[in-house]
Amino acid sequence: MPAPKDFLEYVDSNADAFIKRLSEAVSIKSVSGEASYRPELFGVETQQFDLGKHVMDGQELPLPKVVLGRLGNDPNKKTVLVYGHFDVQPAYVSDGWDTDPFTLTIQPNGQLVGRGSSDDKGPVLGWLNILQYHYENKKELPVNLRCCFEGMEESGSEGLDELVERESKPGGWFDGVDCVCISDNYWLNTRTPALTYGLRGLTYFKLNISGPAKDLHSGVFGRAVHEPMTDLIKLMSTLVDVNGQILIPGVDEMVNQADTEERKLYETLDYSIKDIEETAGGPIALSSDKVEVLMNRMRNPSLSLHGIEGAFYGPGAKTVIPAKVSGKFSIRLVPPQTPENINPLVKAHIESEFAKLGSKNTMELEDLHGGKPWVSDINHWNFQAARIATKAVYNVDPDMTREGGSIPITLTFADALGVNVLLLPMGRSDDGAHSTNEKLDRSNFIEGTKLLGTYLYEVGAIATK
């Protein structure tokens, strides 16, 4: 059942108002830990759930509240749970933004530039746009809706697992949910809508090396003491090879090699090396074989070195021996890898390599947060409804993708509710989530709003067999 024609027209004629609301949302600096976003859900029963406190960087902080919404309780309708997050990654003009990251800037080419425009304030507002249409036109939704919008996704969704598990029980907020839809990822390219059925997991580490009581002068102490930076760089250099191979024993080995049949899945995707190099902005693909690159991103683990806390990071030439340095790195996980089976391998490797150094400095490995990988059933009616909706709005069949990023809550929903979970992305591959100049194309925001609405109608209509 397609969405009503006047829904689609409503979206088009309210596009500027929707963008204004996105602009207001972007202006809220909801970097995880300081979120204070209060959506007005049209006619929706909402409640803010306190998740208690947690410790971050040695400070006890209150966790941002989770906003749960509930609309409709018709036993003849399916019940859909939609999820999004209103927190964002850190962003500073000094990172290289061309405009203020927390002011939505509308470019002449239709790009809506601002931190969170695509990840994930645009999709969250997409759901609100749909609610606004039904509220203003006094129309019933084709499904019963449950909403879960959180403010800690970029910092490990701390506290949310427990809430989801509690509310999934009989009598809970999510009791009776038939399927889940999460709009928090991206198309594989800049052209073709996608449905996503897999996500890599994540395990994020902070590797601390300390020695002196304070920063030292490299003239006075150079070659006289063990320098924490020297140790840290040695350890970080043992983690991953330039070709992406993970050097921690047992990590890559845990994943099976793809056979010919599996490789074919990746050959059919609308994707080329040119796509990745355009999105990255440089001719730096690890392979000239598109299947290799796609498999590396979708079904192989990866290890990235993000940076160092505590070392000299400014411009100029400071001759310092930093006293305490913390290397940040993370591993993207694929089945059967989990933080539980990978973290001990990382710990053993780091301890062994540090022992080999024979340094008198002190080493400590912290795991900051993590989430398991996830793969879903693409033949489920939830995916079929999304396929039909995509064809209706965009007039093409979607790419069926696995995503390289992590949304740990996906697996929590799948496990706690025992229902099918679909990822239905709004943005394009070049949106630059987590990067400088993050954007959402105007057409993706507006057509994406239509897609999410049409999806609800198709879910309402589809036979569950």
Place this chain on the structure above:
Amino acid sequence: MPAPKDFLEYVDSNADAFIKRLSEAVSIKSVSGEASYRPELFGVETQQFDLGKHVMDGQELPLPKVVLGRLGNDPNKKTVLVYGHFDVQPAYVSDGWDTDPFTLTIQPNGQLVGRGSSDDKGPVLGWLNILQYHYENKKELPVNLRCCFEGMEESGSEGLDELVERESKPGGWFDGVDCVCISDNYWLNTRTPALTYGLRGLTYFKLNISGPAKDLHSGVFGRAVHEPMTDLIKLMSTLVDVNGQILIPGVDEMVNQADTEERKLYETLDYSIKDIEETAGGPIALSSDKVEVLMNRMRNPSLSLHGIEGAFYGPGAKTVIPAKVSGKFSIRLVPPQTPENINPLVKAHIESEFAKLGSKNTMELEDLHGGKPWVSDINHWNFQAARIATKAVYNVDPDMTREGGSIPITLTFADALGVNVLLLPMGRSDDGAHSTNEKLDRSNFIEGTKLLGTYLYEVGAIATK
């Protein structure tokens, strides 16, 4: 000839006023490139010399002016040139300072805490204190004095070499100088005054790796592209070993091993492993043999990794692949090493290691600044005068030391003037120059002022043979 008794009394009775002036000097945030310090030199003819402009971090900036002073032209007196600098290293509370770095804080134990207190505003004001005594009491100095105070020492003294060479010629500001005294280093320990006759040189590098056009999301691009951080960490790990050995072929090899006789020089110094570990604030000495540690600091080169510009440096867990990262490292040089003979070895090594990686990223090596090492003649009358003065003020013989740090201008003065150069430190080994909580002990500031003054009297009196 000892200094007049009332000079020593004057210093004691004016100690608080001297400290107040140091406090005012520290409050000027004269980080190189924004210096605007204008000393009032009592009765001294002064002139500010424009050094033109230079390019730093892609910006054209005016160089801070050099202040030259001239007092006395008596052909029967020796002419002493004193040097200091009023610029300081960067300092932020977030680096770990217990107090505001640009507010001089007087601790109950007599430590004067603030950026530049010891390096090098305290010593510069030491010379001014002496001038104040002679001005207020209408006394002649025992020598003709020339001053050279600059504002770019912490950033390579750019432009100063040319000025010194020009002013050293007949008719120039420094024409007729008989010896040079620089007070810009530290005692070997916290107990024993020192005279310093050697300095390590420096060559400072910025190693740039770039690939993507902007920062990328590690979920989307992890194992799909060549990551600049992976390349940079690999390259930085090939530079120095955990035990301090420099791994760049030809660098360590350029320096002769010490023979038994040379080792004896270091055995006599008032120094223990406990000294270095107390100063560093941790049990992290590279050797348990004091001679090894002293030789490593004084007569061997060292390589330190200072940090990375462009990578993630904040607290928390950002899953970013940084687009452009710049590793900062420097090598302390000893004779016969110079930037001219070392930089090509570094370049060849980095290029060879980068080629081995087979990365598609772009690598560029910049040398930011450098200076040659220097060794002086400790039997010259300039050193003898300083020995006598030290014994007079502190009642001990000074340690004869070589310093691990660099003051490139030292060699410029020695070469341009062809006269003996002496380093006469005011501060202690634990002052924390370039570090957090930099301090100068009150007694070092006050007794140090007496020492500098007494030195001028001894120079005035000593036979030049």
